[in-house]
Amino acid sequence: MSEDPLIATSLLGAARLKELPPAPDLTWQTTWDAIPMDDPAAGLLQALALSRAARLAGKKTVEAGGVAEPCKPESCEELGEVAVAALLRMLGGEFREVLPEWLDSNESTGCVVPARVLPELLEAGRRDRSLRASLAGLVGERGRWMAQRHEKYAWVLDRTAGGEADWDGDHDSDRLEWLRQTRHQDPGKAVAALSEGWAGESPDFRQSVVQLAANEALACDESWLENLGLKDRRQETRRLAAAALMQLRDSAFAIRNRERLRQIVRIGGVLRKKIEVEPPTAFDECWAADGLREKPPAGTGEKAWWLQQIVGMVPLSEWLVMLEVTEKELFKITIEPDWKDDIVLGWIESAKNLPAHSLPSGLLVFLAELKVWPAKAGSRPQVLASLLAAAPDPDPLLEDLAKRLPEAEMIQLLTSHRRAPRSSKSLVIAVIRKTLWRTPVTITRPDGRLLALCVPLTSIQGELEWLSRLKELSAPAEEFATTLEFRRNLFTTTTKES
Amino acid sequence: MLTADQVTAIVPDAASLKAGRGLATPRKWQSLGGDEEALWGLVTGSGKNPYQTRVSLADLASKCSCPSRKFPCKHAIALMLIACGEPESLSEKTRPEWLTEWLVSRAERQEKSAAKKADKSDKPVDEKAAAKRREKKAARIDEGVDLLKQTLLDLSREGLASPAARDASTWENLQRRMVDCQAAGLAGALRFVKEEVLRHPQVETELAFEVGRLFLLCESYGRREQMEGGTRAEIEALVGDGPRSEDVKELPPVLDDWFVAGRRVFERDRLVTSMSWLLGRKTRRWAKVLRFAHLPASIAEPWPSGSTVSVGLCFHPGKGPVRALPLDDGQVASGPVPEASDKDFDAMLSRYSETLTGSPFLRTLPFLLELRPAASAWLADVHGRALPWLSDEVEVLRVESITGGASTLACGEWDGSSLRLLAVADGENWATINPRNG
Numbered sequence: 001m002s003e004d005p006l007i008a009t010s011l012l013g014a015a016r017l018k019e020l021p022p023a024p025d026l027t028w029q030t031t032w033d034a035i036p037m038d039d040p041a042a043g044l045l046q047a048l049a050l051s052r053a054a055r056l057a058g059k060k061t062v063e064a065g066g067v068a069e070p071c072k073p074e075s076c077e078e079l080g081e082v083a084v085a086a087l088l089r090m091l092g093g094e095f096r097e098v099l100p101e102w103l104d105s106n107e108s109t110g111c112v113v114p115a116r117v118l119p120e121l122l123e124a125g126r127r128d129r130s131l132r133a134s135l136a137g138l139v140g141e142r143g144r145w146m147a148q149r150h151e152k153y154a155w156v157l158d159r160t161a162g163g164e165a166d167w168d169g170d171h172d173s174d175r176l177e178w179l180r181q182t183r184h185q186d187p188g189k190a191v192a193a194l195s196e197g198w199a200g201e202s203p204d205f206r207q208s209v210v211q212l213a214a215n216e217a218l219a220c221d222e223s224w225l226e227n228l229g230l231k232d233r234r235q236e237t238r239r240l241a242a243a244a245l246m247q248l249r250d251s252a253f254a255i256r257n258r259e260r261l262r263q264i265v266r267i268g269g270v271l272r273k274k275i276e277v278e279p280p281t282a283f284d285e286c287w288a289a290d291g292l293r294e295k296p297p298a299g300t301g302e303k304a305w306w307l308q309q310i311v312g313m314v315p316l317s318e319w320l321v322m323l324e325v326t327e328k329e330l331f332k333i334t335i336e337p338d339w340k341d342d343i344v345l346g347w348i349e350s351a352k353n354l355p356a357h358s359l360p361s362g363l364l365v366f367l368a369e370l371k372v373w374p375a376k377a378g379s380r381p382q383v384l385a386s387l388l389a390a391a392p393d394p395d396p397l398l399e400d401l402a403k404r405l406p407e408a409e410m411i412q413l414l415t416s417h418r419r420a421p422r423s424s425k426s427l428v429i430a431v432i433r434k435t436l437w438r439t440p441v442t443i444t445r446p447d448g449r450l451l452a453l454c455v456p457l458t459s460i461q462g463e464l465e466w467l468s469r470l471k472e473l474s475a476p477a478e479e480f481a482t483t484l485e486f487r488r489n490l491f492t493t494t495t496k497e498s
Numbered sequence: 499m500l501t502a503d504q505v506t507a508i509v510p511d512a513a514s515l516k517a518g519r520g521l522a523t524p525r526k527w528q529s530l531g532g533d534e535e536a537l538w539g540l541v542t543g544s545g546k547n548p549y550q551t552r553v554s555l556a557d558l559a560s561k562c563s564c565p566s567r568k569f570p571c572k573h574a575i576a577l578m579l580i581a582c583g584e585p586e587s588l589s590e591k592t593r594p595e596w597l598t599e600w601l602v603s604r605a606e607r608q609e610k611s612a613a614k615k616a617d618k619s620d621k622p623v624d625e626k627a628a629a630k631r632r633e634k635k636a637a638r639i640d641e642g643v644d645l646l647k648q649t650l651l652d653l654s655r656e657g658l659a660s661p662a663a664r665d666a667s668t669w670e671n672l673q674r675r676m677v678d679c680q681a682a683g684l685a686g687a688l689r690f691v692k693e694e695v696l697r698h699p700q701v702e703t704e705l706a707f708e709v710g711r712l713f714l715l716c717e718s719y720g721r722r723e724q725m726e727g728g729t730r731a732e733i734e735a736l737v738g739d740g741p742r743s744e745d746v747k748e749l750p751p752v753l754d755d756w757f758v759a760g761r762r763v764f765e766r767d768r769l770v771t772s773m774s775w776l777l778g779r780k781t782r783r784w785a786k787v788l789r790f791a792h793l794p795a796s797i798a799e800p801w802p803s804g805s806t807v808s809v810g811l812c813f814h815p816g817k818g819p820v821r822a823l824p825l826d827d828g829q830v831a832s833g834p835v836p837e838a839s840d841k842d843f844d845a846m847l848s849r850y851s852e853t854l855t856g857s858p859f860l861r862t863l864p865f866l867l868e869l870r871p872a873a874s875a876w877l878a879d880v881h882g883r884a885l886p887w888l889s890d891e892v893e894v895l896r897v898e899s900i901t902g903g904a905s906t907l908a909c910g911e912w913d914g915s916s917l918r919l920l921a922v923a924d925g926e927n928w929a930t931i932n933p934r935n936g
Binding site: 004006007010011012013014015039040041042044045046047048049050051052053055056057058059060061062063064065067068069070085089094114115116118119122142145146147150292368464468481482484489 | 502516519520523525561583650651652654655656657658659660702703706707708709710711713716717728792806843844850851854855858870872873876878879882883885892896899900902903904914915924927929
């Protein structure tokens with residue numbers, strides 16, 4: 001029941017009402033007293049009308065609370081209208097495939113979005129973690145200001161280094177920046193700071209730190225990686241720590257791994273043209289500390305499982321040293337058939353861990369030409385795509401693969417690779433044309449959109465002209481064409497604007 | 499010059515816009531043409547013959563031979579989008595027959611309806627019969643007012659806690675009776691009770707006040723003869739259906755450069771209403787301009803929010819910020835945002851209570867003043883005084899993003915208990931907040 005006596009009366013009704021409750025305000029007293037009460041129902045209604053007017057006219061402002069310090073002015077240039085409109089469409093789900101390419105291309109310009117579209121951008125980042133790193137660079141001062149006000153956008157602050165390298169700061173980005181610098185300048189200090197607070201750090205931050213080391217391992221990292229990183233609770237962090245340690249050729253970890261491998265693999269045969277394998281017969285307890293797992297997944301034998309892991313933990317380049325062969329020879333040597341699949345699985349694992357040391361071109365050709373593909377490795381195009389993604393210069397490798405892979409697999413590889421070669425004379429385009437031309441169609445509509453990402457910007461016009469000469473476009477070819485058009489409009493107009 | 503914003507403003511729904519964008523590439527069209535007045539094109543569809551799509555640029559009306567029941571259809575949307583983005587691809591300049599035919603038939607239709615109107619006004623008015631009709635109508639409205647008054651008195655006696663007072667059907671039945679009695683204004687007020695008041699979180703207080711307001715309106719209507727012109731006209735408009743447009747257009751127009759400060763678009767019973775608040779740069783007067791369309795048609799708004807229109811407006815009689823009818827589409831230009839209507843919230847509140855004295859049934863008052871977002875659901879003026887803000891999360895984020903916490907000119911409405919924002923200055927632009935609201 002309302003506290004206002006007049007409202008309370010109105011709820012009960014005027015049937016037994018003798019007189020009105022007191023006026024809401026002394027200033028209204030005279031008018032209040034003038035309300036005739038010969039019909040209490042009418043009197044009550046009049047009093048209500050009067051009370052309403054009194055409330056409306058008497059509303060007062062209050063002292064404002066929670067007024068934030070206004071945002072600093074933006075120093076970066078704003079994106080053009082066309083680019084903003086396209087970005088919003090992509091974030092809304094149209095031509096979503098093109099978004100990573102656009103984000104990459106925009107990174108170098110350093111432009112930020114106009115403030116009015118920030119809500120869409122921040123929401124997109126909140127929903128999709130994978131976009132956060134790129135979006136954080138687009139939000140500008142205003143976006144950081146918003147992130148300070150709204151907890152749900154805190155990821156912006158963690159990803160935009162304020163340029164302040166500060167280990168004691170609040171934001172992960174500042175702390176990582178400090179670490180990045182200090183590791184080179186004063187390794188001892190960096191390692192001491194890390195080791196001291198390791199247990200208190202968040203799992204995400206620990207993973208980011210180990211990732212930093214995995215990108216570029218330094219000699220100073222060995223002790224903390226071995227003592228803390230390899231023992232982390234998170235599996236991904238342990239895997240990254242192992243990958244980082246593998247890069248340190250002289251680390252005890254790398255030496256132990258090489259030693260394990262040396263005991264089970266050797267070159268043999270009459271002409272030294274065969275890799276002989278003698279897998280371990282028992283699991284050594286101390287292997288577990290290096291991240292090896294004893295229990296195999298369903299469908300894999302114990303010995304094979306241990307063998308795969310041991311191979312996977314040694315950089316492929318070590319094989320050349322160990323077997324005293326050249327890269328060319330290594331991939332030509334016959335592998336003992338019983339264990340060939342496991343060696344190949346181990347090589348793939350090793351290459352994934354250490355893309356820089358994985359002899360990608362030789363390995364990729366070897367994998368592309370492998371007659372019997374080990375099913376446990378997953379699909380071949382996907383494995384090749386993941387190795388390509390980590391390669392510093394994928395273009396020549398892609399050309400090489402276009403020559404060797406069957407068309408269907410090459411198309412699958414391209415739909416995972418999603419990046420255009422630089423040269424417009426690429427074989428990739430020939431493969432795509434062949435597929436689009438084929439009837440009946442062998443690819444899906446999403447495939448059509450993804451393939452459009454593999455056409456270099458300079459070739460888009462030519463491809464569209466080629467398509468316009470086709471009599472009829474299949475649905476995937478239609479998707480291919482619209483995506484190409486979208487890319488053309490997006491990238492050519494954006495450059496025009498800037 | 500057609501802009502993409504104009505096109506997106508008239509699309510029937512998001513799906514049509516998406517489909518239209520998909521078709522907005524010359525590759526999908528067999529032919530494309532355009533001139534000063536019209537756009538046309540042939541597009542391949544699922545039918546045997548290509549669809550003939552045509553758009554008249556004057557009012558963005560369109561016609562297409564496709565079977566779609568959306569209006570405009572995706573083909574017309576695509577054609578307009580092509581005209582915005584790639585006008586050079588409208589290469590054909592000779593109008594096809596099917597376009598000319600359509601334009602001619604449209605022109606004929608318009609002429610006919612204008613002639614019909616002129617015919618009507620030319621007809622000698624039978625003064626006697628008209629007076630009789632007016633009398634009859636007034637009697638019916640009186641009947642409705644009496645009926646409503648009696649019902650309100652009954653509710654007052656029984657108490658507003660009674661099931662009848664809280665039952666939406668009570669109010670709906672009353673609304674229907676008011677429609678029968680030609681009391682359109684009262685019918686609208688009763689719909690407001692049913693749709694807004696009964697759903698209000700503080701329904702006890704709001705319902706009591708609203709019932710009081712309605713009762714006072716009925717009482718005042720009975721005593722309107724004793725009131726002065728402006729107040730009386732307002733009361734009559736709130737009860738009946740307001741003055742006739744022809745009569746309003748007879749009044750002397752107010753010429754000014756009107757700043758299109760805020761706009762709300764809402765749909766009710768398949769009637770789309772676009773309500774714009776205009777502020778005269780010289781007269782400093784507020785005007786409410788309404789445009790309507792029946793679904794599936796949409797409103798082609800000639801005045802973008804934030805633009806300035808030189809036009810004569812004929813105001814409905816009344817004292818508060820009242821409805822006005824534009825003489826024509828006027829001259830649209832861009833210009834800076836005019837000076838604020840109030841220096842701060844306190845000034846706006848006193849303007850509100852002053853307006854209330856003359857127009858006691860006033861609901862909302864438009865404002866244009868500098869403000870910034872404060873703690874959640876509050877807005878603060880330049881002096882750090884705050885009023886509650888009726889908003890949702892999306893709106894709060896948008897306003898915070900645009901203002902960045904700095905005081906910014908904004909347009910909105912005050913209804914006596916909370917503010918509602920319609921547009922806010924965004925650098926050089928005038929950004930609409932949540933345009934499809936209401």
